[in-house]
Amino acid sequence: MKLRIETAGMEALMVRLFDTIDVSNMAWILAADQALRDAFGEALVDLLPSYTTLLLHYDCRTLSHLDAQARVQDALTGLSPADTQQGQHHEIPVWYDESVGPDLERVAKRAGISIAELIDQHCQDDYCVFALGFAPGYGFMGLVNDTIATPRLTTPRRHVAAGSVGIADRQTAIYPLPSPGGWNVLGRTAVPLFEHAKRGEPLLRPGDSVRFRSISRADFEAQGGDTTPMEERS
Amino acid sequence: MSQAGLVVKKAGPLALVQDAGRFGVGHLGVTQGGAADWIAFHWANWLLGNPLNSAALEIVMGGGLTLEAEDEVTLALAGADLAATLDGKPLAPNASFSLRSGQELAFKQPRQGLRAYLAFPGGLDAPEVLGSRSCTVREQLGGLQENGQPLMAGERLTWRGSSQPPRTLPENLTPLMPTSGCRLPIVLGSQVASFSGNSLYQAFNTPWQVDNRADRMGIRLTGPVLGGTLKGIVSEGIPLGAVQVPPDGQPIVLMNDRQTIGGYPRLGALTPTACATLAQCLPGTQVWLTPVSVSQAQAAYRRQFAHWISD
Known part of the structure; x- marks a missing residue:
């Protein structure tokens, strides 16, 4: 320091x-x-x-x-x-599917692994919340394993759905709101990050740790998740 | 509540409820928001004797926005001249005026400046979200519906106080709308040294043109290509008015609705007064970036507030 x-x-x-x-x-x-x-x-x-x-x-x-x-x-x-032991630990359920995670295949291919292995890799580490920014409740987390680190899209998408879980280089994050964005989107969570932030009580705070957990479409829907597929890159 | 209001007959391109901004919540990732020309905004409230931070309507361009009064009320208008009329008769900017029941207030197009502020007795009535009524479209926060939605036809504007004897703006204090060639004071930041000597010379000795890629988040300037040794930086907090230079070398001035953190190198930050000026510049306006010291800038800022607080 x-x-x-x-x-x-x-x-x-x-x-x-x-x-x-x-x-x-x-x-x-x-x-x-x-x-x-x-x-x-x-x-x-x-x-x-x-x-x-x-x-x-x-x-x-x-x-x-x-x-x-x-x-x-x-x-x-x-x-x-x-x-830093005082930070909270969060387990975030994510539905990893190509309909809501349009970059799954490309990121896996780039890493030379299967989509299932990519999901395992993304779910195997505790990630540190480094900072909130970009949008209300948006937490910059990391660091993901080097094998699945992937640079941002050359042309950002005009529309990334709320709840989208993405990676950029060795960082990972969840979009609390629909917005433009250049991160590689792997899946979607039903956890309402924006609603927490709007009350002034963000779910994720700097110093917290996060682990993602892969869930089925049925579980995602049961949690109130929106299964509308993400529009292709425009 | 059955209080009389103003009915939005036609919404125009963009009209937003704004107060001074949403402060103390930047660490949640929530942007500052607030009136982009805060000087005109404060004058509009001052004209009605309102608390300075009272919510007002930020009217961008005008473009046909039409409001109809349900009862008699005194309002005030400051900032841009958007060719406002009351029942077809021209209204002078930077003054208060009264409407009778059934009268129509309309805004046509910018004649000088870009944003006009319409103040209401005691401030517009809108729910407070995270300590502010400011409407941020991108973040779905604030505004009449609490969801960041701009003003829509059919909505009603109501206010929180009753009409007070209005004030008159002294002529020598009337906020002037910027003209081409205006100066934008900038406080230089620590990354300024990473820019090449030639870039720094050009940054402060050539005019910049306000681009049409401009909104409440950021305003692009076009001119000479700037560059230096830093390509990107570790993302860090962005102050109001930060002049960031992305890889294409064309600066972007980050305004009220900017993202809270970002990773492009910066020349520094425009003073809040310069941000208010820039917010009134139409695309194509020529501007100069003029370095000032922090103490000069703060002295000017305190003098500005003294006009509103001294009486």
Whole structure:
């Protein structure tokens, strides 16, 4: 961990702790998140933790840039890593099927394995939630096994269905809402991520761990899943 | 509730309920939202004596939006001149006005600027979602139906207070709509050093053109191709006004409805005042990126708020 406090805008500081993505960053990012929330209190407008950084938006009508920088420095001096065991573990049921996971075949072929093996691979590891972003409740998770890591689509899809589970390079995520997107879609979950986020209580939080579990179409439907096939790439 | 309102006879291309924005929830992946020209938005509320953050209607382009009053009410309009009329008679922007029952308020097309703000007594009545009434279409949050849907024909607009004696905007403070060649102050960020010297020279010494690929999420600028040593970065939080440069070298200014984190290198971030200016620029407008210090930008920002709070 090496603290750098950078200017990101008129009322924004980029608090940089690391340079590369690593699961071990999370304990520090979570500790810094709490320390900065405590230190800024009412003067904090927003705090956005990510893989290696925290973007801090402060109220510049009550705090100068210099004071804000000093407050970050003070808050993070002598910081010790948070207890990442406190994160929750989630098991997310996924219906892996080519009708809702149009990239299953291509990703499997690229990895030189069968679709069944690809599903096993995607379900065999606990993934760390690194950050929320992109859309309400969207968790960036990883890292998937190198064998199934697949780059984003060259041309993003205009429409990815809500609940879609995808991978991009060594990351994996679930789309809480229908949106454009360039991730390789393998399946769909009925877990209502957006509804949780809308209540201000996201299901996935940074530092949590997630394991996917393959379920049948019947189970997916019983959970209220939408079986409408995904439109082909447009 | 049987309170009188305004009925939407015709919706126009895009009209959205907006307040100052959805703050304190960025870590959930929820975007900031809020009035894109926050200066005009605050003036509209100020004209009615409303709390500054009261929800108003952000009217983009106009395009035939027509509202009919069910009872007498005093409203205020600020920002773009969208050729507004009251029963066919022209209405001046940046002023309050009264409607009688049955009168029609219509917006035609932009004459100056792009977004007008219509303020209501005590603010528009709409459900609060995550601390804000702002409507974000992409996130299905906020607005009249709580689902991010823009204003639709047949809906009714109601408000939360009663008409107060309206104020008059001093002429020297009237917000001016940007003209071609306007300056957009930018606070430089830490990644600026990764751009080539030539790119930096061009970024700040050549005019940029506002592209038609522009919405509440981001506004593209076209001009010289910028480049540097960074191709992508580890995704990090995106502040309002961030000027990111994707691999094609054409900057995108990230606006109110931007994604919360992203991974393109950035020159810096436009000041909130510059974002308000850019939000009023029609495609084709020429703009200049002008670096300013944080302290200069903050001083200007505090002066702006002083106009609204001093009385």
